[in-house]
Amino acid sequence: MKQPNRRVYAIVGVIVLLFAGLVYAWSVLSTPIAAEFTGWTKAQLSLTFTLVMILFCIGSLLCGLLAGKLSAKNAVRLGAVLFLAGFYIASRCQTPLTLYLGFGVLCGLGSGLSYNAVMSTMVKWFPDKPGLISGVLLMGFGGGSFLIGKLYQAWTPAGIGGWRTSFVVLGIVCFAVLAVCSFFFVAPGADFAAPAGKGGKAAVRPAAADIKPVEMLKKPTFWLYYVWAIAVSAAGLALISQASGVVWEASADQTAASVATIVGLISICNALGRVLFGGMYDKYGRSLSMQLVNGLFIVTSVVLLLAMSGRSVAVVIAGFVLGGLAYSGVTPTNSAFCRAYFGAAHYPVNFPLINSNLIFASFGSTISGALYDAAGSYSSTFFLIIGLAVVGVLCSLAISVIDRKNHA
Numbered sequence: 517m518k519q520p521n522r523r524v525y526a527i528v529g530v531i532v533l534l535f536a537g538l539v540y541a542w543s544v545l546s547t548p549i550a551a552e553f554t555g556w557t558k559a560q561l562s563l564t565f566t567l568v569m570i571l572f573c574i575g576s577l578l579c580g581l582l583a584g585k586l587s588a589k590n591a592v593r594l595g596a597v598l599f600l601a602g603f604y605i606a607s608r609c610q611t612p613l614t615l616y617l618g619f620g621v622l623c624g625l626g627s628g629l630s631y632n633a634v635m636s637t638m639v640k641w642f643p644d645k646p647g648l649i650s651g652v653l654l655m656g657f658g659g660g661s662f663l664i665g666k667l668y669q670a671w672t673p674a675g676i677g678g679w680r681t682s683f684v685v686l687g688i689v690c691f692a693v694l695a696v697c698s699f700f701f702v703a704p705g706a707d708f709a710a711p712a713g714k715g716g717k718a719a720v721r722p723a724a725a726d727i728k729p730v731e732m733l734k735k736p737t738f739w740l741y742y743v744w745a746i747a748v749s750a751a752g753l754a755l756i757s758q759a760s761g762v763v764w765e766a767s768a769d770q771t772a773a774s775v776a777t778i779v780g781l782i783s784i785c786n787a788l789g790r791v792l793f794g795g796m797y798d799k800y801g802r803s804l805s806m807q808l809v810n811g812l813f814i815v816t817s818v819v820l821l822l823a824m825s826g827r828s829v830a831v832v833i834a835g836f837v838l839g840g841l842a843y844s845g846v847t848p849t850n851s852a853f854c855r856a857y858f859g860a861a862h863y864p865v866n867f868p869l870i871n872s873n874l875i876f877a878s879f880g881s882t883i884s885g886a887l888y889d890a891a892g893s894y895s896s897t898f899f900l901i902i903g904l905a906v907v908g909v910l911c912s913l914a915i916s917v918i919d920r921k922n923h924a
Contacts, residue, residue, distance in 0.1 A: 522641040526649060528700045529634040530656035532592060535599075535690050536630040537660030539568050539623055544665035548672060548679035549615070560612045566878060567620030568627070573872045575628020580636070580864035589701045591633035596694035598626030603687025607680040628868075630694060631657065636864040637703050639855055647805075650851035651794020658844070659787040662780060726859035732866055737918055741853060744806060744911035745846060745873040750880030751813050751904040752843030756782060757881030758888065758897045759836065762820065765894055767829045778833060785840025792841075794848035802856065805849050806912040812842035813905040817898035824895055880904075 542565040550561055579591050586594070602622030609615040634653060642649035664686075672682040732738050759779040763770055770778075797805045816839040823831035854867045880900075887896035 522704075525641055525700070525702060526638060526652060528697050529638045529653050532630055532634050532694055532697050532701075533653055533657040534660040534663070535693050536595065536627045536634075537657035538664040538686070538690070539572065539619075539627045540658075540661035541665035541668065542568065542619075544661075544668060545619075545679070545683075552676050552679070556612060563612070564615055564620045567616055568624040569874055569878050571621050571624030572628040572631070573868060573875055575625040576632040576868035576871060577628075577865070578625075579629045579632035580866075580868050583636070583864040588633040588637045588703060589698050591629045592694050592698040592701055595626040595630035595633070596691045596698070598622045598629070599694065600687045600691035602626060603683045603690070607683035607687070626690075632864060632868055633701075635851060635867060637701065639851065639860065639863060640704050643860070645795075645798055646855050647794040647797030647848055647852035648791070649794070651791040651848040654790040654794070654847045654851075655787045658783065658790060658847075662783040662787065726861035727857075727866070728862055729865045729869060732858050732862075732869070737857060737915055738870075740911045740914050740918075741857075742870065742873055744908050744915075745850060745870065746876045747904040747907040747911070748809050748813060748842075748846050749873055749877035750883075751901040751908075752786075752839070752846065752880075753877055754880040754884035754897055754900055754904075755816070755839045755843070758884050758894055761888070762824075762894050762897075763829065763832055766823055766827050766832045770829065778829070778836065781833060781836045782840040782843070785837050786844045789841040789844025790848050793845035794852065797849055797852040802849070802853055803912060803916050805845060805852075806915075807909065809842055809845040809849070810905045810908040810912065812838055812845070813901055813908070816842055817901045817905075821895060821898050824893070824898075 546561050546564065550556065550558075575595075579586065582591075599622075602618045602624075604618070605622065606615050606618030609618060635650070638649050638653055639646050668682055668686070671685070672678050727735075759782060760775055763775045763778050793805060793809075796808075816835050819831060819838060820835035822828075823835055850870050851867060854870050855863055858866050884897040884900055887900060888894060890896070
């Protein structure tokens with residue numbers, strides 16, 4: 517029997533995640549909202565994104581818990597409906613609560629449902645390349661915020677209230693794309709086998725014994741990895757949240773457009789680097805992947821400290837490229853680690869449990885902002901990132917010690 521072309525399903529998965537990831541473009545989407553509601557505080561607007569992160573994690577977990585009753589295809593369709601309703605309700609908002617409900621709750625849930633449905637299905641199609649396929653899919657998820665954010669800026673009508681039309685359009689487009697893609701969203705059959713690799717052998721690595729979520733939560737390896745993910749994700753979010761200010765501090769002569777372009781390098785490198793890190797995990801394993809992320813964050817901070825002392829935008833650019841690559845290694849490593857250490861059977865629930873680290877990591881931006889307020893310099897952010905990376909180094913080393921004991 518002829519095997520289906522799994523690359524087609526991978527492309528469909530990338531398209532779904534491209535639109536599911538647009539919730540991360542909140543900083544761009546919220547700019548005209550802030551211009552209209554000048555009485556709203558930054559804290560009120562920021563809470564919208566915090567809700568998105570929390571509901572994203574909840575939606576992803578719900579998708580896993582309902583895997584036996586809710587097919588991946590229907591999960592994507594439900595995500596489409598939630599995006600349509602969420603953007604429409606948000607477009608009608610006159611109070612922060614309406615915005616929280618529409619964008620924060622409904623769009624956040626839609627994103628989480630779609631994300632887990634895609635990731636859980638595609639790992640089954642690519643058991644021989646779990647890291648690489650995670651990287652490719654997550655490139656779409658990370659690139660969605662940058663690409664759609666740029667289109668939103670170009671399409672949004674000028675003047676007060678123009679964003680409302682754009683929100684309605686985004687809701688309709690998301691609904692249409694996800695609904696159409698759901699028809700092509702197919703999980704592999706029980707008889708599916710990965711294509712043979714070089715030498716005629718299927719290049720499927722032996723997976724870990726299937727471990728239930730409750731048992732996973734009892735393992736020190738899980739908690740060490742969870743702390744690592746919190747630390748390095750917080751480091752990435754701290755850098756992203758302060759990126760614009762870093763450019764301005766290095767050179768006050770920059771235009772707003774040039775600052776946006778320079779900051780955008782972090783998103784571009786974050787998206788492209790996910791493929792590189794995913795493939796690297798498949799070839800070289802967990803330890804090297806995790807320690808490279810840690811090392812890149814440390815080097816990023818050193819480079820940016822030099823940029824601040826020399827007031828060099830060119831060095832800032834180099835630091836942002838390194839920082840984007842460092843942050844890109846986190847998400848594909850999450851997915852590959854989950855399958856390698858805890859198996860594939862309970863991946864739909866285990867994976868969102870690991871991803872829930874984002875709820876805690878999201879405070880990285882808050883802490884970095886408080887440090888800047890206290891110190892009056894972005895150097896404090898870079899020292900914070902170094903400290904978080906050191907925590908990551910220690911966690912990775914501890915996992916290696918446990919691995920050696922288990923295989924002794």
